[in-house]
Amino acid sequence: xxxxxxxxxxxxxxxxxxxxIKCTYSDSASNYFPWYKQELGKRxxxxxxxxxxxxxxxxxxxxxxxNKTAKHxxxxxxxxxxxxxxxxxxxxxxxxxxxxxxxxxxxxLLVRP
Amino acid sequence: xxxxxxxxxxxxxxxxxxxTLRCKPISGHDYLFWYRQTMMRxxxxxxxxxxxxxxxxxxxxxxxxxxxxxxxxFSTLKIxxxxxxxxxxxxxxxxxxxxxxxxxxxxxxxxxxx
Numbered sequence: 001x002x003x004x005x006x007x008x009x010x011x012x013x014x015x016x017x018x019x020x021i022k023c024t025y026s027d028s029a030s031n032y033f034p035w036y037k038q039e040l041g042k043r044x045x046x047x048x049x050x051x052x053x054x055x056x057x058x059x060x061x062x063x064x065x066x067n068k069t070a071k072h073x074x075x076x077x078x079x080x081x082x083x084x085x086x087x088x089x090x091x092x093x094x095x096x097x098x099x100x101x102x103x104x105x106x107x108x109l110l111v112r113p
Numbered sequence: 114x115x116x117x118x119x120x121x122x123x124x125x126x127x128x129x130x131x132x133t134l135r136c137k138p139i140s141g142h143d144y145l146f147w148y149r150q151t152m153m154r155x156x157x158x159x160x161x162x163x164x165x166x167x168x169x170x171x172x173x174x175x176x177x178x179x180x181x182x183x184x185x186x187f188s189t190l191k192i193x194x195x196x197x198x199x200x201x202x203x204x205x206x207x208x209x210x211x212x213x214x215x216x217x218x219x220x221x222x223x224x225x226x227x
Contacts (some may be wrong), residue, residue: 043218
């Protein structure tokens, strides 16, 4: 089955700096890669996603890149703000079944004011 | 739509007792997922349903865990008997179209077994 690894486990940046979180996956048939943000005590919420036929996607200060050959994808947050502080999870579909997501272990991002 | 609704939000129970967690998915969604979140293991998929039918329960940790979806608007996750190691936050999520579309999570149920 699919295995998703996420790094780093914690990340501390100064407000205004950029943050990058990286994930690798094992199943080359995976075709959907979402990123979820979870604030303390809250539910995970989708912030951006990318499909296997796209290499990069942007939404304001957030971007995701996908390298299918290397089987890794990354989340980039520019001009970080204190409200970006949260746990971020990457995920990948379990092979080409596309019916379930396998999540990474999460990255705790702290943006220092 | 009010989103995915879970109840209760918090549950404290004694070891050996039966626990039932409830979920109401978003109307019109055809997939429902139950996840467990712990510090040690992160977000684990326990089971998912498509059109009320259980498709994959390979993530259910033991026979003490069972899940049902009697209709499109209601699902339960039951633990009987409960054990302290079952303490976690349990999330229900629903989507339209399966794992390659956005999954909407409920607020979660924080279960503490003492």
